[in-house]
Amino acid sequence: MRRVSVTLCALVLLLAGWTKAAQAQFTILTVSGNPAPFNVSTAVAGSDPTTLSSSGLTYFLKSKHPAGPTQVTAQLDSPMPAGTTLTLTMNIPATQGTSVGPVALDATPRAILINVDKVNGNTYGMTYTFAATAAAGVVPSQTRTVTLTMSTQP
Amino acid sequence: MLIKTARTAAAAIALTLLAIPAVQAQTATQTVTFAVNAINQIAFVGTPSLTITTAVAGSAPTSVTDASSTWAVTCNQTGAKISANIPLAMPAGLTLSANLAAPAGATSASYQALGTVAVDLVTGITKLAQGSLAATYKLDATAAAGVVTTATRVVTYTISGGV
Numbered sequence: 001m002r003r004v005s006v007t008l009c010a011l012v013l014l015l016a017g018w019t020k021a022a023q024a025q026f027t028i029l030t031v032s033g034n035p036a037p038f039n040v041s042t043a044v045a046g047s048d049p050t051t052l053s054s055s056g057l058t059y060f061l062k063s064k065h066p067a068g069p070t071q072v073t074a075q076l077d078s079p080m081p082a083g084t085t086l087t088l089t090m091n092i093p094a095t096q097g098t099s100v101g102p103v104a105l106d107a108t109p110r111a112i113l114i115n116v117d118k119v120n121g122n123t124y125g126m127t128y129t130f131a132a133t134a135a136a137g138v139v140p141s142q143t144r145t146v147t148l149t150m151s152t153q154p
Numbered sequence: 155m156l157i158k159t160a161r162t163a164a165a166a167i168a169l170t171l172l173a174i175p176a177v178q179a180q181t182a183t184q185t186v187t188f189a190v191n192a193i194n195q196i197a198f199v200g201t202p203s204l205t206i207t208t209a210v211a212g213s214a215p216t217s218v219t220d221a222s223s224t225w226a227v228t229c230n231q232t233g234a235k236i237s238a239n240i241p242l243a244m245p246a247g248l249t250l251s252a253n254l255a256a257p258a259g260a261t262s263a264s265y266q267a268l269g270t271v272a273v274d275l276v277t278g279i280t281k282l283a284q285g286s287l288a289a290t291y292k293l294d295a296t297a298a299a300g301v302v303t304t305a306t307r308v309v310t311y312t313i314s315g316g317v
Contacts, residue, residue: 045197046226046285139190
């Protein structure tokens with residue numbers, strides 16, 4: 001009887017470990033790298049400085065979690081300077097999630113992708129844009145860290 | 155006893171299988187580098203033409219103006235100015251002047267005679283982007299200038315001085 005109990009307990013622990021391992025593989029989010037620096041130096045007279053966009057960036061996403069759809073949020077480590085805007089767009093097929101569209105980033109988590117589900121490990125495009133108004137003035141070179149977080153959708 | 159233990163274990167297994175955990179947050183980070191350089195951009199639209207044809211008896215020929223031109227500016231610095239000059243002096247007795255409407259917060263010098271030495275037309279341009287501003291030209295002539303055949307002057311505008 002004792003042997004049976006031990007065996008069953010071991011089985012329970014094994015299953016618990018399996019669910020943890022499986023959980024770790026349900027969701028994966030990685031990015032291809034950093035965007036090239038945005039250096040704004042031109043404008044059409046009468047209009048704000050020319051907006052710049054990144055190119056060639058991608059992200060890899062896997063989201064097949066039984067707990068339901070997931071979402072991806074983005075957050076800066078500190079706000080952008082006054083008069084400047086950093087926006088992010090993450091593309092995803094409509095059958096696998098919803099892209100909120102260009103979202104202005106700040107120090108608060110902002111939903112970029114919602115209702116993400118049944119993505120069996122695919123790579124999609126993502127684009128940053130940087131815009132500045134004339135009122136922003138001259139902005140010396142600086143950086144922001146963008147943290148992308150994939151989590152269960154509330 | 156064995157059956158009870160087995161039931162307990164089976165229940166534990168079932169709970170383990172059913173207790174689907176919430177997604178543990180997955181994160182990825184990117185570093186974004188950005189800068190905005192000094193930008194001072196102006197543009198002018200229009201091909202003004204000025205012809206003096208009349209006078210009031212006893213006075214100099216009647217001055218004419220042309221307000222068909224506009225200008226635009228983008229400046230992300232402080233205290234920039236716009237000056238203008240022409241490559242060749244005007245014929246004797248003729249004066250070509252320009253008057254640029256000031257964008258918000260800046261100051262126009264009103265009509266200023268143009269010559270080969272640059273003159274300031276607008277000062278105090280600070281961090282703005284504005285278009286469709288009036289650019290007006292005026293031609294004055296004295297009787298002593300006589301009849302002057304058609305001539306052209308290229309007016310060069312320069313924005314400078316911002317910090």
